[in-house]
């Protein structure tokens with residue numbers, strides 16, 4: 001549904017705004033965009049609503065019927081039938097977009113629309129492929145997030161950069177602009193929230209500029225980023241990791257070698273998982289009763305050691321157990337695995353303490369998440385081959 005068409009030309013810029021239960025925010029966002037878009041650039045906003053129970057979609061429809069038209073600015077709504085995730089909502093919007101330039105942003109004013117003209121200008125001035133609004137470069141910052149959320153974002157960013165080799169400083173950003181043409185030939189998995197990350201990994205070598213901005217946490221409504229979204233992130237990083245490597249190597253022999261090593265690493269990971277799980281359970285009640293997080297730490301230490309020895313010997317065929325080399329490798333292994341352990345502890349604690357999950361289930365999820373990060377980090381640095 002068109003709010004207005006300033007001329008017969010198609011819009012040059014399409015702004016994709018996914019919404020789920022944003023009845024308190026969406027009109028403010030649409031109005032702010034109307035206020036700031038450059039008048040010489042014909043712009044369309046596309047709201048992609050997933051049948052929000054709070055009536056967001058209907059609110060936008062009513063707004064379109066009643067609002068005074070703004071020159072050079074149209075608004076459209078896509079109504080999807082169910083909550084199918086942020087990434088897939090963004091893709092639906094992009095498919096419908098008629099502009100050559102696409103801007104993606106949240107609908108809760110955490111992404112200031114005032115930055116949009118600068119994003120478009122940067123894209124044009126530098127003739128680059130993409131502009132990412134970044135919180136993690138000089139001049140960028142985050143307002144209103146608690147320490148836990150900040151840490152989570154930093155960890156996710158680090159995993160993307162180190163594990164997937166992404167160079168962009170804020171690959172978790174949900175605020176970015178790009179030339180639509182760069183998506184040509186791309187097949188998306190569209191898992192969870194991380195559509196930008198998927199583009200960055202699947203389209204290496206894009207010319208990208210980053211501009212700083214202040215992420216202002218929403219004041220109305222609530223975030224939809226919950227634990228399943230975090231699991232989705234882990235899944236999507238893993239998928240991207242698996243799909244990226246063979247492309248990079250591009251040699252059959254290398255890729256076969258890679259997969260056999262990955263297979264061994266994961267077999268050992270599974271034994272580590274079993275050891276970790278059993279030891280943690282034994283010490284938190286089975287054998288003797290200590291505080292469940294202490295039991296969890298014992299499980300982590302035992303599985304770290306067995307994983308190290310088995311990976312060195314079997315996965316990488318390294319039979320050189322000379323003191324100096326082994327200690328150096330073991331230190332790296334412990335360092336990276338400790339990071340995985342921190343993730344595990346954080347997940348277990350958060351699930352038990354914040355979400356009242358049963359410890360046994362939380363432990364299973366925590367161990368799996370920690371094991372995943374162990375693999376990525378240690379494969380890359382400790383046992384580099």
Ligand code: GDD
Pocket residue numbers: 018019020021022048049050083084085086089105106107108110153172173174175193222223224225
């Ligand atoms: N259509 C649709 N369907 N929209 C969704 C869905 C969905 O399943 N899930 C979330 N959204 C919309 C929300 O309504 C909001 O406009 C936007 O997507 C972001 O969701 P939030 O739940 O508010 O995200 P956040 O603020 O916690 O996370 C922000 O920071 C992340 C970086 O750490 C967002 O900017 C993310 O995009 C960003 O990756």
